[in-house]
Each structure stands twice: as C-alpha cells, then as structure tokens.
Amino acid sequence: MPEGLEAEIWRAAIEVTVGRTITDASVDERVAPPGFASIVRDLRITAVRRAGKVVLVDTDGPTIGLHFGMTGRVVVDGSAPIERLSYASGRDEAEWNRLCLWTGSTDQPPAVRFNDPRRFGHVSLDPDLSRLGPDMFVIKPSELHAVLARRRSAVKAALLDQHVVAGLGNLCVDELLWWAGIAPHRAGDDVTVEEVRRLIGVMRRRLRVMLRRGGSTTGVIDPRVRSELPDCPRDGAPLRRARIGSRTTVWCAAHQR
DNA sequence: CGGCATGTTTCGCC
C-alpha cells in the first residue's frame, strides 16, 4: 500500500505526537541504524513532515525517517489511520513490529508503531533526501517536461523514478496516466508540453481526491487485479495489462495514446 | 506448489 499518499495519511496521523517526548523505544535492529533506540530516547518531537514516500519525524535531536517499503504501515496511539494493506490479509502480528516509540507509560500502546511483515521498510536518522525530485503535489509542468525530455524509455518508468518526481508509486502512476489519456509505454521524450500540463493538472486533482478517500488504492484503475480485467470505465474498451518499467501496468489502449 | 506483490538499492552494460 505505501506510496506518497499513504505516507501523507500517516504523516498527518503522527502529527498528534508533536510536543511529546519519546520516553522509550524498541526497534528491530535489522532495519535501524546502530544505537537507534538509545539515540531517540528523551528526544522531543517538534514536527512531522513528508518527503516523497518518506515520513520525517523532527525532534530536538536528529530527524527520524520512516521508509515503508512495500508492506510497512503505521499505528498511532493504538489506532491505524489506514486499516489494512489491501493486498494482504490485514493481520497485525507483534513480531512484525519494526519500531515502537512511546511518549508516556509503556503500559499504553506506543505513540508510533511501525509494523512491516515483509521487512523491506526501514527507519533512519537524518535521512539524505537530496536525490529526491520535486514532490508530486507541487512539481511544475516545466520541471517535469524538462526531465522527461531526457528520457527515451517509458514515461511510466520516469514517473516511478523518485529522482524525477517524489511520491508516486505503481498504483498512482497507472491511475494518473489513465486520467491524462497518456499511454504508459510512450517514450518520455515523446510526451508533449501540452500533455505534461494535462498530466500535472490531473495529478493535482486526482491525488487530492485519492488522499481524501484513503490512499493509492482508491482510484478507478487497479493494476493489482490478477484475473480477468474489467473494461475501461471511461469508454468500455478492454483494459490491457503488461510489464512496463518492470512493473505490472494496466491501461486502456482506446483512450490512452 | 509456483508465481506474484503498492519499493529501493545495486550491479553491469551502454
């Protein structure tokens, strides 16, 4: 589930911890820098930000980075902002906890609990964000077009590249290209300024809608469908599926050109 | 059982 939209939902949820002090921490040391727990203990949380798909917990010491990988998720004060991973069972096993931050008694649920069955996620201190592109909510058409103009491979692959635009994942990219009417296999340098303008407009509107609805699984196009694909909700043409940019991709060959 | 998974990093090749 975690793309930039999920990170934003979790960022907003974790914001309730601003002003609190971390009283205790437990981590899976395989996914954290050495000494992580003792470093963050007694730090005061001052702000919660997002950079692309990363949630940043600012403190009066180092910034804590939450990197969700494919299956990471967050529970705040015992309640989950997003109920379950929609391609997983919804189980929530204690052995999958990778980080717990308490801001009071350890008898209470942790203020922040990072749970990740697959362990592709990790936590960091003062993460290097210098190689992230402009955020998906604020990137400008001129910026995106300039980068796409140097790409000969599929526009979908470019949009998934976090150096190009930060925050988009496989689900959102298929959704946005569907709305923009752009075929995912088109070469990046073949996409016109006009099309990039249209795509950015779609991004701003549709990402906002999906955020309000609960994240990247709430669009109309779903590349996760394994069996027979439905027809295109816009024009009734059969949706197509292929591997583009090394990812499963779904698009409508009728209106995405 | 085999294949697939919403992500990132690394490696080898151009």
Added chain:
DNA sequence: AGGCGAAACATGCC
C-alpha cells in the same frame, strides 16, 4: 555521467 534493465532483498498471499 547518467540512463537503462534486471536482479536481489524477505515474507505473505492466492
């Protein structure tokens, strides 16, 4: 140097 594709990572699900 930087774009590109494939492989690897670890684990659960269908």
